[in-house]
Amino acid sequence: MKYNAFKSIVNSIKQPVELLTPSVSFSVKGKRVVPYIEPNFSKVEFSKEKPSILLVSAVGASGKTTTACALSFDTQLPVLDLAKHKPVGDNTLTGILTSAYPIEKVGAVLEGLRAGTHGIIIDGIDEARSKTTEQGFEAFLDDLIERSKGSASTAIVVFGRSQVLLTTWCYLVDKDADVGMVQIDPFDLDQAKSYIDSCAIEGDTGQQENYEQARDGVLTRLSAAFQPAAAMVENTFLSFIGYPPVLDAIGTLLRTERNYHSIQQALSDGTGGQLEINLLIRISDYLLDREHKEKALPNFINQIVTDAGASYGEALRQSLFSNEEQCARILSRALSRPFPLRVIEDNALNERYEQAVATWCPEHPFLDDTRVRNVVFAAVAITRCALSSIPEYRTLAHEYTSAIRPTYHLLYIMAELGKAREISVQCFNMLIQSCSEFLDLNVEISINIDGESWEDQDQENDKTAELTIEIKFPEKEQERTFIFKGIVDNETISLGPYLINTRVTLPCHIDLSSTPAVEAIGDCSIFAPVVRFDTPDLIIRSVPKRTQDATKGNAGLFINARKAQGHAGAVSLGAGDIEIQCVEHSLVHPLAKYARKVVPELADPTLREKYRRLRRIFSEFASHSKGGLAKYRDKIEHQRVLRNSIGKGVLDALVKEGVLRSDSKFYYVDPVQFDAKLGISWHQLRQYESSSRLETFLKGVS
Template sequence: MIDFTIDLFWRARLAGTARSADPLVAGWSFPSAGLPGFKEAPLSPSDLGASDAALNSGVILVSAPGAVGKSTLARQIAFETGAVYVDLAKSEPVGGNSITGGLAKAALFPSWTADSVALLIDGLDEARIRVTQEAFEAFLGDVAELAKGRKMPVVLFGRTGAVQDAWLILAEKGQDPAILEVGYYDLETSVEFAVAALQAKRPEKQVSVTEREALQLILGRLREQTKGDGDRFAGYAPVLQAVADHVNAEKNPAVLVARLESGEQPVTLLTVANAILERERGKLDTLAFENASVREQLYSPSEQLGHLASRLYGCPAPALPALTPKDEQTYADALNTWVAEHPFLKSLHSASSVVFEAMIATHALKNPAIADQVVARELARGAAANPFLAEFYVLDPAESVFLPPDHVGIVYASLRARLALGDSASLLVEDADGGEGPSLRAEVEITFAPKGYERSRALKFETDYSSPLKLGSYIEDIEIAASEANVEIGQGKEAILVAPVSIQCEGLIISADRLIVEPSRTGQQVVFLEAATFVGADSASMPTVRSGASLAASWPGVRSYPWTAFASDPSPVDDQRIVEGLRRFRKFVIAFRSHSKGELARYQGKIESGRMTKGSGQRILDHLVSCKILELVGPMYILYPDELGAVAGATYADCVRRVYNPKTIDFVKAALGIM
């Protein structure tokens, strides 16, 4: 087993690097110092290639879910090996000569030719958001060309989705890139990470035995609360940093330990963050008010989050209760200092960590005065969504199961930002009555299936159609069957749809100038858009459909530019019994839109649920099983596409588009007993 540590792997693969004294270009640097308290996260090879591929490949991709710590690792490797650290979030937008031009401008081409300089390129996801797909592919083409024939690899760091895209593009351009995944810290390493983080916050004071005990207790309890996720949550670097901040804010760690041991203080990420806010509120004790009773109304956690949101989003600060002129001045002076130095802030307009940023954003989403601004900003993140926003949004005990329609895309994108390679997540939005008639409400289900786990986890909400369902500029693995809903796609110039995607709605709005349809690595490769009305950008160009994917669209006027080539009409059927049977047949087939362990599989509970089997659904399911199109294997139903075609004359793509041939109609008639 290869040990992918800096000492045992990276020093060897990047041996022979030589720092340059020449100034580099924007975003390019030779890190001059290591990171205080650095604890190396585990690295392991992806199942996309051979376990030893990284030993020889000319390009290495390092993948991680959002905020795991890939940038920290990239900078530390660069510091310890002498490689150039390239931050694509700070460099010029990428294109066909980004790396070639950067090497030339930094006078590094001679060193590159001599194989004495290495590049660690960070921020693939940030780079992709800033440019068109063509520019991103041209950038990777430049990387592929420069990497040919070199001893030292070009190393690129990015979130899971961006790395998967880069892997496919680089393979098309003649490279065979290796993929390494940044893992999570186990309990022992998590404690050491938190201790180092605490020490770095106040280097003049050693971490005490009691403080270490508090860290161990909190991290242990977090693991107990999230044991279904293994190390995935409790081993997340920003979570560990938040725990260190929590202990650092505690004046008497022995009291904290006592509360934890007695169970008086529950431990979740929300309670950890709230404890910091409560501790901050203790600063009120230092103020002398004329009216002492106002103290209870000031600087609550909610008010603090309001002040922090005003910094991050440029909105008005929270309104305060009536105060005497002297008390108002006393409090205003204190706020100027407290908010500016708040532990949740790194600078005037940025949060100190993605955990605290997520908590502030969640609070701001509930404020009608700025919610639209927050929605726009979060949707514009695309595939670079904050992985912790959903954690606070979903776990907030004061929150009901209702999810506003314009928040659906934000919560789903946040959950997808937590995916590692091999994980999957899907979004289902469906009329609350199951499509039986007009509806003003919908049920929302977000399913998360971690790689290697036998069971998926489903989060369920309700929403309504009071405003458009907003999905942002990057959507993947989505099914929407909402007859009365308006659905809006796109924030910015491009909207990327990664198959499988099926949207049936009242009104479809595509705000982007350009639509790109991409295939997935493990799912069905169809994107289908159907609406009663359609609104597109005036300057919209013809959709771009990548190899391996397909696009079909249906709405009045779809057979005009730029949609002509993608127009699709559902099959006309007059008998309402058959219409209902085909609806149920379609629901079963398209439920198998993603692969699991090489098969089209879905959990038994989902397939046999009342929403699937209602009406004629049970007879359709029984017929699918009796004809061996579906088979129950353990806890999973497996769909066999060859049998689906041979026996029922249907394909996944046909069912998504509601295009049924006579053989399919006869299959449904047989299931319903219609002669």
């Protein structure tokens, strides 16, 4: 669907009422962003041509706000910018309307929304969710339903990021609202060229032909991503080359570097398999290298090096304003924090250097004033700092991703720059949050963190861990698995705000901490020595499904810990349940009622290690897309699961007795044999329960 068709749906039968008192958060836009490249849209759920409420979904930084502003200008309908508005709740929309319009016209506005002759555009629904409780957010959505009920045309258009907008869609559907959903598509090749031109060309450069050759050369290298059959081309899984951040990175390169021949030479080879990712990293590194060699060195570093003396100067020439340091300074500026590291020992030289950097840094191509220019540059800066050997830089990466939710670009770039090396488990959460943007009606996500069990900490310690993220698009027959090798180098890691079909086993403490909520979506479980809650709201919900899907997937949060502590202001069970198994806890209402104290050992000391290995094996299993419980063979057979010959004996016995069966890739649980041979359910085993048949089975393990 072209932009004009989208606009005609929204603008149908509209007779807008003029605002009396526009505000920063509620106004009709007086102009478009110039230049503006009109996007295309795809219908996701669209049962009627003009739904009363129309949701516009897109991944982060893909032009939602720009499109909302253009739509306001073209239709003369007001935009409610929830990123700039106070927290929403009951009657928020009604309150805005009564204060923004002349009192004598408020009735006409409300009637116009019901009839479809008036309309409102809402932007930043994800920011609105981040500032209020689940109850307040749902009350706001109820207000939208009530104001648009029975509308003959689209009365309310809501723009937002995929994950929050999908939750919004599910709530509206459950309330029988008349709602449709479209998504903003990536640009096609011609649109991409126009967008790059808008970023790169500043007046007549006199090199138009050379510029076009360089631009087209870059895009030619990425041409597969723009083909109609791109989904069938190897290595184009979840291609995002057509979205603004990537094109902005290319435009920034072409605007900053006017030696177009140099660009083509620098980017001409070495991209390897992940073409888009490698090219983006090379573009970013090119810009960082250029800032060091062509700006910093001749303008201020060389003089400092000379004054430092020969013995110290050459080391400074290489280290000052390095790519890694530039990335750290970019994140510091974006966070409005002082740079955390003194880079020159000599006080006078360091002061001169910092003064020079303060002058040059605001003009850095990665920055737009105090913001990181685009999410691609942000992902590169985060990754470089997260993988740094300098603790202060790693802290900046974590602080930035806590303050500004990472986009899916981080997942790709970390996978490329972090391959073949161990990363800190502290990085795992930023990767989990970045992949939450893939949550969609047509996507299956599974996340596993595999580390040592807290129950095995009395044995030889294993400080390694592995994060596996599986993303599947069944309708497109596409899937991608990201694997990150980690090292447990902290006593505590934080997880949240989103967990999506996430299973965690780690020997360190886990903090479930986020404001306004921690959301466990789908089937989630955590095994750790200490789990601490710190959130105003703990929300459990199922993974969203299409309207016609008869069943929803499993949902719930299962905690297994030596100790559970902390608090949640509220518990919102949209689906499933919460179960907190612990040896001890200091939880209070409302979490205390979900806690259950357990004794994690069998009474018979001769069977304890066999029982522990049996529980560890079965704790690895989770619901599989093919049905039943399944787990990859290499995960079950890993040293951290089996531990010793006893574990191997237990596994062999389970296979021999038919409790487990396997193929070349998976182990599967046979529920009939599980009950027959062990005399206990999988859930009872998780509860540390036993049976005479289970103990007989364990006694037979050699």
